[in-house]
Amino acid sequence: MVGAMTVEAGVVSDALKRYFGFDAFRPLQEAIVGDVLAGRDVFALLPTGGGKSLCYQLPALLTPGITVVISPLIALMKDQVDALTTAGIAATYLNSSLEYDEVRERIDGLRRGAYRLLYVAPERLAMPSFAAELATLNVTRFAVDEAHCISEWGHDFRPDYRRISDLRERFAGVPFLAFTATATDRVRADIVERLALRNPALHVGSFNRPNLTYRVTRQKRSPEALIAWLEARPDDAGIVYVGSRAAADDLASRLKKAGIAALPYHAGLDADKRSKHQERFIRDKVRVICATVAFGMGIDKSNVRFVVHYDLPKSVEGYYQETGRAGRDGVPAECLLFFNHGDVAKFERFIQEKESEAERAVAREQLDRMTRYAYSNDCRRRDLLAYFGEAFTELNCGGCDNCLEPRPAVDATEAAQKLLSCIERIRRSSGFGVGIAHVIDVLLGAETDKIWRWNHERLTTYGIGKDRSKPSWRALADELVRLGYVAVDAMHFNTVSVTETGRQALTDRTPIVVRESPPTTERGRKRAPSAVADGPYNAEVFRALRDLRKEIADERDVPAYVVFSDAVLRAMARELPRSPAQLLKISGVGEKKLADFGARFLSAIAESA
Ligand code: ADP
Numbered sequence: 001m002v003g004a005m006t007v008e009a010g011v012v013s014d015a016l017k018r019y020f021g022f023d024a025f026r027p028l029q030e031a032i033v034g035d036v037l038a039g040r041d042v043f044a045l046l047p048t049g050g051g052k053s054l055c056y057q058l059p060a061l062l063t064p065g066i067t068v069v070i071s072p073l074i075a076l077m078k079d080q081v082d083a084l085t086t087a088g089i090a091a092t093y094l095n096s097s098l099e100y101d102e103v104r105e106r107i108d109g110l111r112r113g114a115y116r117l118l119y120v121a122p123e124r125l126a127m128p129s130f131a132a133e134l135a136t137l138n139v140t141r142f143a144v145d146e147a148h149c150i151s152e153w154g155h156d157f158r159p160d161y162r163r164i165s166d167l168r169e170r171f172a173g174v175p176f177l178a179f180t181a182t183a184t185d186r187v188r189a190d191i192v193e194r195l196a197l198r199n200p201a202l203h204v205g206s207f208n209r210p211n212l213t214y215r216v217t218r219q220k221r222s223p224e225a226l227i228a229w230l231e232a233r234p235d236d237a238g239i240v241y242v243g244s245r246a247a248a249d250d251l252a253s254r255l256k257k258a259g260i261a262a263l264p265y266h267a268g269l270d271a272d273k274r275s276k277h278q279e280r281f282i283r284d285k286v287r288v289i290c291a292t293v294a295f296g297m298g299i300d301k302s303n304v305r306f307v308v309h310y311d312l313p314k315s316v317e318g319y320y321q322e323t324g325r326a327g328r329d330g331v332p333a334e335c336l337l338f339f340n341h342g343d344v345a346k347f348e349r350f351i352q353e354k355e356s357e358a359e360r361a362v363a364r365e366q367l368d369r370m371t372r373y374a375y376s377n378d379c380r381r382r383d384l385l386a387y388f389g390e391a392f393t394e395l396n397c398g399g400c401d402n403c404l405e406p407r408p409a410v411d412a413t414e415a416a417q418k419l420l421s422c423i424e425r426i427r428r429s430s431g432f433g434v435g436i437a438h439v440i441d442v443l444l445g446a447e448t449d450k451i452w453r454w455n456h457e458r459l460t461t462y463g464i465g466k467d468r469s470k471p472s473w474r475a476l477a478d479e480l481v482r483l484g485y486v487a488v489d490a491m492h493f494n495t496v497s498v499t500e501t502g503r504q505a506l507t508d509r510t511p512i513v514v515r516e517s518p519p520t521t522e523r524g525r526k527r528a529p530s531a532v533a534d535g536p537y538n539a540e541v542f543r544a545l546r547d548l549r550k551e552i553a554d555e556r557d558v559p560a561y562v563v564f565s566d567a568v569l570r571a572m573a574r575e576l577p578r579s580p581a582q583l584l585k586i587s588g589v590g591e592k593k594l595a596d597f598g599a600r601f602l603s604a605i606a607e608s609a
């Protein structure tokens, strides 16, 4: 078998520290590296941020020959190669952005053995001359990144990925490695089959992302609410997902007006503008990107500190993938979802517009699952992992709103009776349904045109709810919808009606227990505590180091994370190393980076600490 060799464990962990600066492997990395070094085919399913790239980069350093990495993310290849070069690892890439001479030069370099890793875009594989050229090089193994792109069942099918099987035939003895973060059983089987993996070593990691905190807010969505939330974390960068292009543009300009550096990103912008905006975000020039789901695939920015869903995502799977872009560096990061019951109604209307009944059924099931997630009073993490068939057995995850601030269960029988009977009375007296806002107006004894027009001030329920505020009636109404006492008709202006269960509860005076919303507003809430230990650090030093990092990144024309990740800067600002030896002890500081940047970081620490 080509590439099979024994490498001592000590050599592997030495290289882990020397090149990558890490002291320990992330879960499964060591086992995967072992199988790669043993020359086996490998299939590895690790979540985003799980550290997949190291699984083929490290072996590439320990075996002779070239590791060919197939990656769909052409825009990122340069950054990936820059990151390796910065760490002292010889790597190069070939894609359509290069001139002919440049390509020749790189291939000559590969032939001379000047590089350990070669990144190629899948469209290269369609060129017959390219495979022939590869055959003249000393290729040790192929690593297929984002391997789900080979499957039509995946969410990101790339027809050119199918060409990989031609390589498999041509390079019969060369091991193939497949890496992905997304794989349902069907996609997984498809990858193994399409790549014709031979007796592959299978590694499936946990999908739990312990450093992410999940929250759902029932606060009404508004640019102001979002701005307040962003202002509470002025140093953090992140993504705000919205449901439409117009909303992305609009929200970005609202944020800009409020003094928050933000840009839109969506399929309606021309390619040039899109990549410029993405670039500015990756290079830490803007702090917020307002995006549709088109954004994110291959965002290799490890210090995304939050992902906000301003609009309801279509499915739990999509939600998990999008939130997964936060916190790849392992440092705590936040995921916030704005959710109001009206969102569901809006989605139901979209669903009605779909062509086939089959499509409608799928969309409805996904919406239903998403709604249950948003309404749930149980651990969000457990819920998300259950979706992927993974059990989470801890009682309190310490990293979601329901675990951190459980909403107390309160007996709301009396108020619920008022609300239900008010809905019933309105229907009976007027013969038509109304929206929940009007029902609440009646309960509060408001003086509105509609009330006068329809004579609703004469109802016996008029003004009987003055003991509660409008938002608390809204929250109660949401709970009654969740519990199935009230139905909302999305096709008829979101009019509400009492369900059969609700009517039964009215006559029987069934006790109704609801969950009260937590008393704090988003504005008042500070950063969430996290399940991941991330001790206190000197914030002033951190800021100074971040500025220095940006300076160095700009000098080299690379993204900031290529220099050091946020996790590394925080560790420096915590440990405050005084000497090169102490600096080298920090996870993420390898020998090459120590040599290149060590002195500058040490003096910045000495000056600001
Ligand atoms: P994936 O491709 O699985 O999403 P990456 O390979 O991009 O993940 O790695 C995510 C982040 O984790 C990167 O910043 C990387 O440097 C870091 N990382 C990888 N392995 C380790 C490790 N063993 N210890 C600490 N950080 C690691």
Ligand code: ZN
Residues within 6 Å of the ligand: 378, 379, 380, 381, 382, 396, 397, 398, 399, 400, 401, 402, 403, 404
């Ligand atoms: Zn939880």
